[in-house]
Amino acid sequence: MNQKLKIADKEFSSRLFTGTGKFSSSELMRTSLLASKSELITVALKRVDVKDKEDDILSHLNQSHINLLPNTSGVRTAKEAVFAAELSREALETNWVKLEIHPDPRYLLPDPIETLKAAEELVKLGFVVMPYIHADPVLCKRLEEVGVQCVMPLGAPIGSNKGLKTLDFLDIIIEQSNVPVIVDAGIGAPSHAAHAMEIGADAVLVNTAIAVSQNPIAMAKAFKMAVEAGRMAFEAKLAPIKEQAEASSPLTSFLS
Amino acid sequence: MSHFKALFDTYNWDFTLQSIFNKTAVEVKQALVKDKLDLEDFKALISPAAKPFLEEMAYKSQVLTKKRFGNTMQMYAPMYLSNECQNICTYCGFSLTNKIPRRTLTDTEILEEVAFLKNKGYDHILLVTGEANQKVGVDYINNAIRLIRSHFANITIEVQPLDQNEYELLVENGLYAVLVYQETYHRDEYKKHHPKGKKSNFDYRLDTPDRLGKAGVHKIGLGALFGLEDWRADSFFTALHLKYLQKTYWKTKYSISFPRLRPHSGGLDPKVEMTDADLVQLICAFRLLDEDVELSMSTRESEIFRNNIVNLGITSISAESKTNPGGYSVEPQSLEQFEISDERSTEKVVEMLKTRGLEVVWKDWEHFSN
Numbered sequence: 315m316n317q318k319l320k321i322a323d324k325e326f327s328s329r330l331f332t333g334t335g336k337f338s339s340s341e342l343m344r345t346s347l348l349a350s351k352s353e354l355i356t357v358a359l360k361r362v363d364v365k366d367k368e369d370d371i372l373s374h375l376n377q378s379h380i381n382l383l384p385n386t387s388g389v390r391t392a393k394e395a396v397f398a399a400e401l402s403r404e405a406l407e408t409n410w411v412k413l414e415i416h417p418d419p420r421y422l423l424p425d426p427i428e429t430l431k432a433a434e435e436l437v438k439l440g441f442v443v444m445p446y447i448h449a450d451p452v453l454c455k456r457l458e459e460v461g462v463q464c465v466m467p468l469g470a471p472i473g474s475n476k477g478l479k480t481l482d483f484l485d486i487i488i489e490q491s492n493v494p495v496i497v498d499a500g501i502g503a504p505s506h507a508a509h510a511m512e513i514g515a516d517a518v519l520v521n522t523a524i525a526v527s528q529n530p531i532a533m534a535k536a537f538k539m540a541v542e543a544g545r546m547a548f549e550a551k552l553a554p555i556k557e558q559a560e561a562s563s564p565l566t567s568f569l570s
Numbered sequence: 571m572s573h574f575k576a577l578f579d580t581y582n583w584d585f586t587l588q589s590i591f592n593k594t595a596v597e598v599k600q601a602l603v604k605d606k607l608d609l610e611d612f613k614a615l616i617s618p619a620a621k622p623f624l625e626e627m628a629y630k631s632q633v634l635t636k637k638r639f640g641n642t643m644q645m646y647a648p649m650y651l652s653n654e655c656q657n658i659c660t661y662c663g664f665s666l667t668n669k670i671p672r673r674t675l676t677d678t679e680i681l682e683e684v685a686f687l688k689n690k691g692y693d694h695i696l697l698v699t700g701e702a703n704q705k706v707g708v709d710y711i712n713n714a715i716r717l718i719r720s721h722f723a724n725i726t727i728e729v730q731p732l733d734q735n736e737y738e739l740l741v742e743n744g745l746y747a748v749l750v751y752q753e754t755y756h757r758d759e760y761k762k763h764h765p766k767g768k769k770s771n772f773d774y775r776l777d778t779p780d781r782l783g784k785a786g787v788h789k790i791g792l793g794a795l796f797g798l799e800d801w802r803a804d805s806f807f808t809a810l811h812l813k814y815l816q817k818t819y820w821k822t823k824y825s826i827s828f829p830r831l832r833p834h835s836g837g838l839d840p841k842v843e844m845t846d847a848d849l850v851q852l853i854c855a856f857r858l859l860d861e862d863v864e865l866s867m868s869t870r871e872s873e874i875f876r877n878n879i880v881n882l883g884i885t886s887i888s889a890e891s892k893t894n895p896g897g898y899s900v901e902p903q904s905l906e907q908f909e910i911s912d913e914r915s916t917e918k919v920v921e922m923l924k925t926r927g928l929e930v931v932w933k934d935w936e937h938f939s940n
Contacts, residue, residue, distance in 0.1 A: 336640020338927045360723075360936045363693075386938070390821060394938040401938070419823040420816065420862045473638055525640050 317549065319516055321494055322410070322442040322463045324381065326353050329511065330541040331383070331496065333521025334371055335361065337530065344374040346524055350534035354381045356412050356519065359398055360388040364405030372406075383444065385412035390425075392432035399436055411436065412466070413445040422472040426453050430460065437461035446498055449480035454487045454495075465491060466519065468499035469510065473522045475502025478509055488514040504533075504540030511544025512552060573780050574814050575773060578807070583756055587803040593617035602626060607859045612809050615855035616802050624851055631854035631883040634861040643928045644864075644886035645920075646694040646726070647687050650895045651675050651714055655700030657767030659753075661795065661831055661838045663893075664700040666767065674705055677717055679900045684721050686898040690890070690916045693933040694724040696749070698893075701730035701769055708736040712743055719744035724935040726789070730768065731778040737785035744937050749791035749827065750778045754798040755807035759841075763798055779811065783819030788935075790815065790824055791866070796849075797831030797840030805852055809859060816860075825864035825886070826856055832870050832909055846875055850882065857883040869910040876912050876919075881926055889919035 319326045332352040337343035347355055355375060363369045375382060384402035389395045392415065399411040413436065415429050416422040424447050436443045442463045447453055449467035457465055467487055470476035477500060478484060488495050494516035501507050502523045510518050520537055527533040593614040601611035602623060614620060615627065652674035655664040663670065675683070687695065697714060699706040706729070715725055726747040727740070737748065754760050757772055764770040782790050792811055794804035812824055828849060831840045853865060867876060867884045869891040880887065891910055892898050912919075920930050 336642060338641030338929050339924070340929070359938075361931070361934055363723075363933055388935060389938050398936070398938040401936075417821040419821070475637070522637070522640065526636055 319494060321444075326517070327351075328353050328538070328541070329517040329545055330507070330538055331356065331517055331519040332524065332534070333519065334358070334375070335521055336525035340370045340374040342530055343371070343525070346530040346534040347375070347380070348377070349531045349538070350524065351538050353379055354383050356383040356385050356521075358387045359384050359402050364401065381410070382406060382408060383410050383412050384408065385414050385446075387414045387416070387422075389415055390417040390428075391415065392428040392435065395428070395432040396435050396439070399441055400439070403441070409440055410442040411444065413443055416446075424448055424468075426450060429453075430456055433457055433462050434460040444496070449483035449487060451483060451486040451490060454491060458491065458493050462493065464494040464496055464516070466496045466498040469497050469506065470500025470502075472499040474500055475523055476500050477502055477506040481513075484510070484515070485513060504536045507537055508540040508544035508547075511541055512547045514548055517541075572818050573777060574811055575776055577810070577814055578755070578776065581807070581810070583803055586806055587800055589613060590617050590802045590806060593619050595619050595622070598623050601858070602630065609806070609809060609813065609859075612855055612859045613806060615858060616805055616852055620851060620855070621847070624847065624854070627854040627858065628850065628882050631857040632881055634857055635865075635883045635885065638861045639885050641928055642931045643880060643884070643923050644694065644931045644934055645692060645916075646696055646724075646866075646886055646888050647690070647692045647916075648696040648698050648728075648868075648888060648891050648893065649680075649683050649687065650698045650893055650897060651680065651710075652699040652702070652706045653895050654702035654705045655767075656702050657700070657769040658765050659767075659769065660763045660765075661798065673895045673901065674710075675895050675900065677713070679896055680714060680717055682899050683896065684718050688721055691920075691932050692916075693722055694726070694886075694935070695722045696726045696728055696888075698727075699729045701767065703730065703768070708732055708739065712740055715740060715744050719937070723933045723937075726791070728791075731775055732781070734781040734785045737782055737787055741786055741788075745787065746935055746937070747789035747791060747823075747825075748782050748787050749793075749825075750775070750782070751791075751793040751795060751827065751829070752776060752804075752808070752811070753795045755794065755804055755811075756799040759799045779815055780818075783815060783822055786821075788823060789864075790819075790822055791827060792824065793827035793829060795829050795831065796844045797838075797842060800842050801844045801848060801852065805855075809856070812860070812863065823864065825866050827866045827868065828853060829868065829870055832911070849875075850879065853879065853883045869912045872911045873914060877922055877926070880923060880928060887919070887923075889914065889916045 328351045330352050331354045332350050333356050362371050386395045386398040395415050415425045417425050429445050433443050433445050444464050446466045454465045470479040496517040497510040497515045498519040501520050507518045524530050524533045590613045597614040598620045601614045653664045654672050659665050724746045728749040760772045779790050864885045866886045868888050
């Protein structure tokens with residue numbers, strides 16, 4: 315149970331990916347993320363000083379088991395995203411990038427056209443591309459065709475904590491995908507994360523729900539357990555939901 | 571081509587103000603239970619009828635701010651480059667008629683100021699000038715941006731309104747945001763306070779955010795100067811402006827500031843008083859209207875007020891500000907544009923924010939382009 319997740323050349327024991335924003339201190343961020351047991355932690359390039367080895371956020375995440383996933387949050391075009399990715403590759407010595415292009419600063423909804431363009435370019439440049447996108451099944455297949463290593467459809471707008479508002483489309487994406495599907499954005503409660511895992515998502519990414527809770531360390535642990543439970547349930551195959559009661563004495567038993 | 575002025579001209583100041591004062595407690599209660607507020611709800615929340623609901627507004631504002639921005643506070647510092655000004659503004663220490671020593675920083679002096687602010691930790695900088703196109707026109711501003719852009723992650727300006735192509739030039743060279751306050755949306759009062767200079771053109775200033783939006787500036791800061799006219803009506807028109815801009819220039823981020831008239835050389839007493847309670851009400855009303863808009867607080871306000879407002883909706887704050895060119899290191903004793911109220915050091919303000927459970931964010935932008 316709880317098979318490891320493989321993305322590109324890396325294997326992950328934890329299927330909970332986490333973000334670094336919105337914590338009340340870098341120390342609380344570090345302690346919470348350690349409690350989550352997350353092995354892939356996204357960090358916004360715009361928030362860190364990649365030239366500074368003593369950068370507050372980066373120095374707090376200097377743990378051997380943590381893989382840093384730089385994101386391109388703040389860019390508005392494919393061109394800017396490629397530039398940001400190259401900057402992060404050089405500074406953070408990783409070719410992994412979470413591709414975020416959201417020209418809409420209010421709801422931070424991703425631009426599908428620019429994202430596809432940037433993904434294609436970044437794959438050619440040798441990046442492991444993890445694109446943040448709307449829960450659009452066709453876009454997911456197009457991204458898969460250009461060579462991304464996973465897709466990261468949203469459950470609801472970033473930071474909204476509304477849960478899996480895109481459930482019907484996530485179902486289609488998971489059914490069709492040949493690359494891992496990581497539900498990103500909108501997951502506001504451990505039960506949302508468990509639900510995403512139960513329907514077959516390969517991982518979830520959570521930030522606000524942990525960072526903004528009253529007790530981020532406890533909440534990080536709660537998410538860890540929820541993701542494990544959801545995955546275990548998925549692997550154990552959930553019992554089917556039936557519209558009608560199944561009589562213990564079948565109505566047609568007299569025929570035999 | 572869309573322009574805010576076309577929308578603005580369909581409104582009447584007196585009628586708008588009356589409609590705000592006519593709002594009832596029932597309308598306030600209705601606004602408080604809605605998820606998506608419209609401008610009529612905003613009117614209710616800034617009306618006198620909302621006063622008894624201030625605590626409830628503050629609570630909601632705190633929750634919404636925490637949800638969207640987390641436990642963080644963005645730090646920025648203003649850097650005054652020049653006090654040269656060709657305008658007469660009745661409320662400003664830089665006004666042409668004020669006989670003060672005029673000064674415009676040289677490249678060397680700018681870099682001295684940069685060194686001081688970098689040493690304090692600042693990575694977001696607000697460049698400020700008076701309005702003197704000959705001495706501090708777009709070429710001077712462009713030069714300053716190019717000079718300092720490798721030192722700061724985020725450069726914002728608060729200077730005279732420029733043409734669209736001038737903004738485009740500055741964006742290309744590293745400009746992130748522009749703050750442009752209408753001062754007052756009351757056309758006649760505006761004219762009284764700006765009798766001479768380019769700033770006396772109300773419509774050119776009103777159209778500035780449109781030019782900024784078209785030029786692709788990343789963030790536009792709006793606001794009114796409270797004390798010139800009734801703060802409620804001015805705030806309504808600021809909100810109207812915000813909503814229009816958000817729909818029209820949807821890729822742009824927006825911030826709101828809340829400057830109240832402060833003492834300065836050749837001072838003007840506020841025509842309309844805005845109390846601390848009024849200001850809290852307004853800040854909370856903006857947060858309830860829009861959970862994504864950035865709300866900014868300068869050192870114009872007192873220590874006590876700032877200590878308490880940081881948990882009620884504000885998302886960015888300055889500290890240790892000097893409002894005179896060269897004020898940090900080059901010429902600390904020269905005359906300020908206005909007196910600041912919170913004179914604490916950056917370190918003290920950071921400490922205060924930490925004790926209030928807020929992570930200080932120094933950097934939250936990167937100029938990702940070649």
